[in-house]
Amino acid sequence: MISKEHKKHASLTRPALGSFARNEWAIVGAPCINIKLLAADVIAALSPQYKCAYxxxxxxDEVTLPPGRLASGAFLEYTDQLNYHQFNFNNGLRPINFKHQFTDADLVLVNGNHQPAKAQVVIIYNNKIASLQKRVDELTNVELILLADNVDDVFDFIKEAVPNWQQLPMYRLDETEKIINFFKTKLQNARPAINGLVLAGGQSIRMGVDKGTITWYGKEQRYHLADLIKTYCDDVFISCRADQQTAIEDGYNTLPDTFTGLGPFGAILSAFREKPDSAWLIVACDMPLLNKETFDHLLKNRNPSSIAAAYESAFDGFPEPLITIWEPKSYPVMLAFLAQGYSCPRKVLINSDITLLKAPDNEALTNVNTPDDFEKIKRQIHQKIAST
Incomplete structure (x- = not known):
């Protein structure tokens, strides 16, 4: 007999996305041309620093033929234009498709006369009273009120629908600089918090001993690094295999791999699965020369608009993935790479929009993977300690 009892889905922390992205505002209450012009002003001002979308x-309203090869029956057409790229879809996009397309956006402005967003900007415009009343149920998170030229007060039905309307910023529609600064401040305050992850779940086959347990500075390296990065992070976790958890000292958070068999790639994905709206400062325990200056420089030059901030390897010029700040927007990117059969964090960085930095001290990025490496770096560390 087959049980028909409903089986619950896995308990997953969902990213704080709206209809399109994390930071999105529907502009509602004015003619569409006014909304387009306002969006154009905001995007023009913020696009040098942020990835903006509309x-x-x-x-x-006319019945027209689909463009290009869609008229012949194609479901998708891509055109590499001279100064932009164009996709034409025959089938309608589903909500999850929108989130995928806008995954890289820092700011999404939406014409709220047609589509909703998780936050709203309400324009009080006399000629659009009826239109705004139709959408009053969509005003779930109003954050800014704008008054058109011919308006001096907020409509009564808006006052009823938005109980905190008097506490919200209110500008005239032509106060462009104030409106731009509103969005700029919102994006600055939305900068994702950073958690730290010390990668200590490897097999250490070449070294012969667990690299996370090697003592370089009076304590095991996994604890030394966790203590070193905690000043930069809200929380710090030691990434490990499930069978290693009981060996981690009390007082240190553990985050066992849930994407198993993928090495560091799986550890990073496991961290995002736990906290998808946080950035993650990833550091491998096989870099014993890492110091405060290296982390200071990385954090100072962090750019949440890119998917990650990483150092350029002095050895081959490629990004060093295991002392990197991975931003929340890198999570879907990494999953997309995994879906195509790639599990190399460096390959993700090489093929994505990242902030690539020169290390203040290239020697600090030295890996220790073999007993010969161990002896060499051990002597180097002892010499530094003796000289100081």
């Missing part, structure tokens, strides 16, 4: 709906 979502709207066409007003073309």
């Amino acid at each position: 979502a709207d709906t066409s007003h073309n």
Whole structure:
């Protein structure tokens, strides 16, 4: 007999996404041309620093043929234009498709006359009273009110729908600089918090002993690194295999791999699975020369608009993935690489938009993977300690 009892889905922490992205505002209450012009002003001002996007709906009510090869039956067409790239879809996009397309956006402005977003900007415009009343149920998180030229007060039905309307910033529609600064401040305050992850779950086959347990500075390296990075992070975790958890000292958080068999790639994904809205400062325990200056420089030059901030390897010029700040937007990117059969964090960095930095001290990025490496670095560390 087969049980028909409902089986619950796995308990997963979902990213704090709206209809399109984490930071999105529907602009509602004005003619579409005013919304387009306002969005253009904000995007022009913020795009040098942030990846900005816009979502709207066409007003073309006529029955027209689909563009290009879609008219011949293709479901998708891509065109490499001279100064932009164009995708045409035949089938409608589902909500999850929008989140995928906008995954890299820092800011999404939406024409709220046609589509919703998780936060709203309400324009009080006399000629759009009826339209705004139709969408009053969509005003779930109003964060800014704008008054058009011919308006001096907020509509009564908005006051009822938005109980905290008097505490919200309110500008005139032509106060462009104030409006731009509103969005700039919102994006600055939305900068993701950073957690730390010490990678200590490897097999250490070449070394012959667990590299995380090697003592370089009076304590095991996994604890030394966790203590070193905690000043930069909200929380610090030691990444490990499930069978290693009981060996970790009390007082140190553990984060066992849930993406198993993937090495560091799986450890990073496991961290994002736990906290998908945090950035993660990843550090491998096989770099005993890492110091405060190396971390200071990395954090100082962090850029949440890119998917990661990493150092350039002095050995081959490629990004060093295991002392890197991985931003939340890198999570879906890494999953997409995994879906295509790639599990190399460096390959993700090489093929993505990242902030690539020169290390203040290239020697600090030295890996220790073999007994010969161990002896060499051990002598180097002892000499430094003796000289100081």
